[in-house]
Amino acid sequence: MTDLKIIIRIARTDLAILFYSPIAWFILIVFSFLTTASFTSLMENIVTDYDLSGGKEVSLSGICFLGSYGFLSSVVSNIYIYIPLLTMGLISRETASGSIKLAYSSPVTSGQIVLGKYLAAIGFGCYLMLVPIASAIYGSLVIPSFDWAPVLVALLGLYLLICAYCAIGLFMSSLTTYQVVAAVGTLIILAILNFVGSIGQEYDLIRELTYWLSINGRTIDMLNGVIRSEDVIYFVVVVTLFLTFTTFKLTSDRCTISRFRQAISYLGFFVAAMAIGYFTSRPGMIKVWDTTRTKLNSLTENSQHVLAKLTGPVTITNYVNLLDNKSYRYLPIMKKANETIFEPYCLAKPDLQVKYVYYYDFAPNGVANNPKFQGKTVDEMRDYMTMIYNLNPHLFKSPAEIRQIIDLREEQNTFVRIMETQDGKRTFIRDFEDMDATPSEAEITAAIKKMISTPPTVAFIKGDGEREVSKSGDRDYSNFSIEKYSRAALINQGFDVCEIDISHGDTIPSLINIVVLAEMRTPLTEKGENQLEAYLARGGNLFILTDTGRQEVMN
Structure with a gap:
């Protein structure tokens, strides 16, 4: 048998x-x-x-x-x-x-x-x-x-x-x-x-x-x-x-x-x-x-096309500040959970590596605002936090050591990722202050696209009482234009943003792809109007944004 x-x-x-x-x-x-x-x-x-x-x-x-x-x-x-x-x-x-x-x-x-x-x-x-x-x-x-x-x-x-x-x-x-x-x-x-x-x-x-x-x-x-x-x-x-x-x-x-x-x-x-x-x-x-009919669980064709243009090894470095309120999600015990964010990209590009750099420094919205830390130095706060999380204090670089590598004070020393190619090109991939927090495929691909091509530039006209991108009030446009931790912000969706003042007759630069005229409070000057007409005559794109009660000025 x-x-x-x-x-x-x-x-x-x-x-x-x-x-x-x-x-x-x-x-x-x-x-x-x-x-x-x-x-x-x-x-x-x-x-x-x-x-x-x-x-x-x-x-x-x-x-x-x-x-x-x-x-x-x-x-x-x-x-x-x-x-x-x-x-x-x-x-x-x-x-x-x-x-x-x-x-x-x-x-x-x-x-x-x-x-x-x-x-x-x-x-x-x-x-x-x-x-x-x-x-x-x-x-x-x-x-x-x-x-x-x-x-x-x-x-x-x-x-x-x-x-x-x-x-x-x-x-x-x-x-x-x-x-x-x-x-x-x-x-x-x-x-x-x-x-x-x-x-x-x-x-x-x-x-x-x-x-x-x-x-x-x-x-x-x-x-x-x-x-x-x-x-x-x-x-x-x-x-x-x-x-x-x-x-x-x-x-x-x-x-x-x-x-x-x-x-x-x-x-x-x-x-x-x-x-x-x-x-x-x-x-x-x-x-x-x-096997889904619409490839629901895979990178979209656009993301695959963008990723294919990245040549050579690529590194995504996670900079984790122990004294930042967001730090726990990115400590060593959470690494595998965080890797799922970039896993589709790593599978499509095996030479893409995800690394971590741990440091401690004062963060405006960090644990230093807790009353129990009042009067304590950053070293004392580090010792206390590492004791709570049962971590080795020597894992974290001091403020002086991290600044020799990179100065993250412009990022408010909060958690941030930096994607960098072998030839030195880099881009930021941030978390956002919303329910989801982590970046989706749209934000990640938009950041990658900035590395392989010149991003379109959106210019907001100022000088005549327009809504401004540099202010965060209800009237202004900071949240959806240059706010680093807003998912909807243009800078996180693949655009560059700037402001221009044409009231004195300054020419709108040729690198500007889109001009936004956002609800003036006073009419354009004659010089400004001429520059705007010249921009449109050469094929420029213009968004005119207004509200009720502004027709006379906007007309």
Whole structure:
């Protein structure tokens, strides 16, 4: 009998045993009921919202099935409850009854036993998958222009997660003769794999390894219709690792192996898996496939075109001031969360690197305004903040040291990013004072575009009582023109801004692309009017902005 036939026979036998037990039927019935109830409730809410919005065009397939609030996300968040109950008796039941000795005495290898039982577990997982698949089929029948591709990717992510859970549960079942202990042990391992991503985040190498090892969030991209090679490899490595652990455990039970050799073997398997995970998670090794119809999760074609014009290595340096109120979001423990902002750009341009420079200095809107810091020096404030965050004070450069590198006082010593090319071109990428705070693709691409081409210049006319860009009052235009921390500001959307006074007959420079005449309080002088007419005669662009009650002056 060939190896494959032996594995299939073991799988069929164990799958039949699963269905002979009430546990499997209980899991299937409860899972089907709760999953169906969740789907029908979600559909009811979506149909209600759709009717209330007047049938506005939306991607219903995405809203129903994808994303953090879609139906499949709720299934993913609850599937961990069922798998430990399924796998807890796969090996422990036979070990407790002694029937495992018959397998040991037969011409069947430990690997064949493990693969057969694992196929039985994921075979049962296929039965569980019938419920979300049926929901997707129903959705395709009632939703116009149903987008099957991303939904299938999300279903794949769910099944890969089931496969990983089954491999972990199978290993825990091999460690004990008590089924309940195996189930609880599986839950503990799953909890550890969810938590491990937050360990050692302040150290570069440890952060990369623990973040990769974490199973938390591994299906997020797939639930959005995106296949990442890093995530697929993760599931393959985790399944292989725990199946290897299980095979080695059965082998060590069949023949005498010293505890030291067992420990070294387990450690060797684990290190090999971590090495594979580390190298395959490097930006240059990751491949991404966005299956959504509109490529919703990818850089737009315009951004890709702009990024392609950047030649040579590019560095984005994050300057983090410990004494700035925004600093916590960018401390070492938050690095991986922040990297998601530029991840699409790093994938499109592997030689784009993100770095951090930490320093401490007085910031106008920083912690120095806290009454407890009154009268303290910046060094004393640094010591206190590093004690709170449990950080090494020597990680942060002093005010004198940071100013030898760059003077950020014009940025109010608040958090800022500087993108720089190898030939010295640079641009600022800022956070904004709004609900989202972090820059979106529009602001990042606009900043990059400033590096590869001359940005259009918008000139605001002054001298006749016009609204001004240098003032921040309700009447004036600072917030949407030159305010550094306003998302809508022209300087953050790819424009340069200046003011010109033409009342004395000064010529409007040829580099001006757009002139804004914003509600004069007094009429233009004759010289100013002539210069404006000359600008228009040579094809210039003019915005005339006015308000009621200003017609006489504006005319």
